[in-house]
Amino acid sequence: METASKNPFAPGEFERKKDQALAHRKWVMFGFCMLLVLPLIAILVDIFWKAAPVLSFDYLTENPTNKGKEGGLWAPLIGTFYLVIGSLLVVTPVGILAAIYMNEYAKDGWLNRTIGIAVTSLAGVPSIVHGLFGLGAFVLAMLPGFNAMLGLEGDEKWEAGLLTASLTVAVMNLPVIITSTREALGAVPQSFREACWNLGATRFQTIRTIVLPNSLSGMLTGIILVVSRAAGETAPILFTGATFFKFIADEGVEKWFPYGPGEPFMAMSMHLNIISNQISQMPENMKFGCAAVLIALILIINSFSIALRVWLRGRKRW
Amino acid sequence: MTQTNAITTRDLKLWYGNFQALLGVSVDIKQGQITSLIGPSGCGKTTLLRCFNRVNERYGNVRTEGEVKILDKNIYEPDVSLAELRKRVGMVFQRPNPLPISVYENVVFGMRIHSPQKLTTSDLDDAVEKALTETGLWADLKDRLDAKATTLQLEQQQKLCIARLLPLKPEVILMDEPCSALDVEGTKAIEELMWSLAGKFTIVIVTHNMAQARRASHECIFMLMGEFVEHSRTEDLFLNPRNPKTAEYIEGRYG
Numbered sequence: 001m002e003t004a005s006k007n008p009f010a011p012g013e014f015e016r017k018k019d020q021a022l023a024h025r026k027w028v029m030f031g032f033c034m035l036l037v038l039p040l041i042a043i044l045v046d047i048f049w050k051a052a053p054v055l056s057f058d059y060l061t062e063n064p065t066n067k068g069k070e071g072g073l074w075a076p077l078i079g080t081f082y083l084v085i086g087s088l089l090v091v092t093p094v095g096i097l098a099a100i101y102m103n104e105y106a107k108d109g110w111l112n113r114t115i116g117i118a119v120t121s122l123a124g125v126p127s128i129v130h131g132l133f134g135l136g137a138f139v140l141a142m143l144p145g146f147n148a149m150l151g152l153e154g155d156e157k158w159e160a161g162l163l164t165a166s167l168t169v170a171v172m173n174l175p176v177i178i179t180s181t182r183e184a185l186g187a188v189p190q191s192f193r194e195a196c197w198n199l200g201a202t203r204f205q206t207i208r209t210i211v212l213p214n215s216l217s218g219m220l221t222g223i224i225l226v227v228s229r230a231a232g233e234t235a236p237i238l239f240t241g242a243t244f245f246k247f248i249a250d251e252g253v254e255k256w257f258p259y260g261p262g263e264p265f266m267a268m269s270m271h272l273n274i275i276s277n278q279i280s281q282m283p284e285n286m287k288f289g290c291a292a293v294l295i296a297l298i299l300i301i302n303s304f305s306i307a308l309r310v311w312l313r314g315r316k317r318w
Numbered sequence: 319m320t321q322t323n324a325i326t327t328r329d330l331k332l333w334y335g336n337f338q339a340l341l342g343v344s345v346d347i348k349q350g351q352i353t354s355l356i357g358p359s360g361c362g363k364t365t366l367l368r369c370f371n372r373v374n375e376r377y378g379n380v381r382t383e384g385e386v387k388i389l390d391k392n393i394y395e396p397d398v399s400l401a402e403l404r405k406r407v408g409m410v411f412q413r414p415n416p417l418p419i420s421v422y423e424n425v426v427f428g429m430r431i432h433s434p435q436k437l438t439t440s441d442l443d444d445a446v447e448k449a450l451t452e453t454g455l456w457a458d459l460k461d462r463l464d465a466k467a468t469t470l471q472l473e474q475q476q477k478l479c480i481a482r483l484l485p486l487k488p489e490v491i492l493m494d495e496p497c498s499a500l501d502v503e504g505t506k507a508i509e510e511l512m513w514s515l516a517g518k519f520t521i522v523i524v525t526h527n528m529a530q531a532r533r534a535s536h537e538c539i540f541m542l543m544g545e546f547v548e549h550s551r552t553e554d555l556f557l558n559p560r561n562p563k564t565a566e567y568i569e570g571r572y573g
Binding site (some may be wrong): 106107189192194195196197198199200201202205209210214297 | 371373376378400401402404405406409410411413415416419427428431432480482483486569572
């Protein structure tokens with residue numbers, strides 16, 4: 001006992017209290033962390049549990065019938081697919097070129113900074129506002145002019161549909177692409193650019209031969225992020241082309257290309273919205289089935305994105 | 319001495335925004351010699367070096383006045399092509415910065431970006447062998463030409479950074495503290511390489527290390543606070559400095 005009492009580093013009363021408090025606080029924070037994770041797990045389990053009876057391959061490939069009370073999800077699924085492709089065709093070139101300009105060409109002056117702030121603000125705009133913007137800009141302002149220019153009359157006229165909805169979703173996703181591309185470009189060491197300039201390479205040669213190949217992985221992750229946003233959001237397509245219900249062919253080529261660019265289309269997020277609260281006596285399973293497929297779609301896309309990022313990061317070394 | 323000058327500057331002034339980094343520098347750098355630029359941090363030696371291939375202009379708010387003549391042409395005149403200038407005046411950096419592509423592609427990178435048509439494989443192969451032989455890398459790397467350049471040892475990377483300038487047939491090679499990231503062996507190897515390239519090329523080297531300037535240069539220029547102070551043969555500058563400020567610096571009174 002003599003040796004124990006001689007311990008010069010024995011904790012005092014104050015230290016013991018501090019240690020106890022430390023342990024308590026750790027558990028409190030762990031609790032909040034669980035508060036975040038547990039509901040998510042609960043929701044997922046609940047949705048997939050209730051959806052299980054309807055989930056099958058046919059559920060994905062059959063068209064909905066009887067206002068979505070029976071049948072599958074093909075029409076909204078293929079609609080979402082084309083919406084994603086359409087919006088990517090617009091947002092990727094515009095966003096990436098804009099980001100390259102801002103990062104590689106523009107001098108760091110007030111103009112570039114203002115554009116940067118504008119992009120950040122655009123990212124904070126609620127998606128329903130983007131929807132209203134799309135309605136005003138693309139459906140009400142652009143389409144009539146477009147129809148007049150092509151001389152389309154009566155039934156030939158393009159209406160709010162895939163084109164206008166894709167443009168709206170593209171505008172909504174523009175800041176995401178610009179930000180992720182700028183980050184990807186910024187991650188390429190400045191010394192590579194210096195090496196190129198000092199060999200007499202122009203800015204464009206530098207970008208094409210060195211900067212782009214080394215920032216592709218970051219750009220791809222941004223694009224994939226945007227895919228899941230385009231697939232999941234309802235608000236931007238609410239007024240700009242998505243429709244409650246549309247009969248499409250059950251088989252043949254028509255089944256794969258059901259919507260023209262000037263025609264209203266069905267989409268997963270919209271479909272879920274409609275069958276959840278607009279149609280009476282909708283079987284519970286159908287609602288949860290639609291939610292489960294939408295969530296699975298987004299989870300798959302996101303994990304693909306993460307896997308791609310990890311793989312590409314592992315490949316580059318400097 | 320009847321040697322010709324590779325680089326002559328007259329009253330060269332440079333501003334970064336409102337800060338004047340060079341206050342009218344006039345120097346003559348002799349062809350085929352190794353000239354070292356020394357002086358304490360912030361004296362403008364790197365700035366002066368970067369004026370010689372006008373790469374300063376890529377770093378933003380820079381204004382230059384005065385003239386810099388290389389091959390009897392003022393490179394600040396408007397009819398000078400920056401691409402042509404940088405072919406003839408190459409730069410080697412403090413940290414080896416090979417591009418993240420293969421050794422082979424690093425060496426031919428300059429040829430590719432300056433050639434309007436596709437180059438033949440044999441031309442490229444010859445250029446790679448010649449450049450790597452001249453820099454003493456051929457024996458080590460001839461079987462690893464496809465290796466990613468960023469995976470080489472630092473010394474090899476730095477030599478590669480010199481090798482990739484050679485296919486462009488430069489007149490002047492600028493080196494900005496080329497050994498400060500290297501160990502003793504690497505430093506020695508680069509210095510030996512500099513001596514073997516001298517004569518064929520004019521070499522200007524910025525160094526923080528006075529011992530290196532003494533070991534590895536024919537001529538030495540001392541700068542202080544953006545001003546030229548003294549230029550003489552290296553051994554004269556270190557043994558009999560004319561300016562008292564130079565004497566104090568090489569004695570290590572400040573720096």
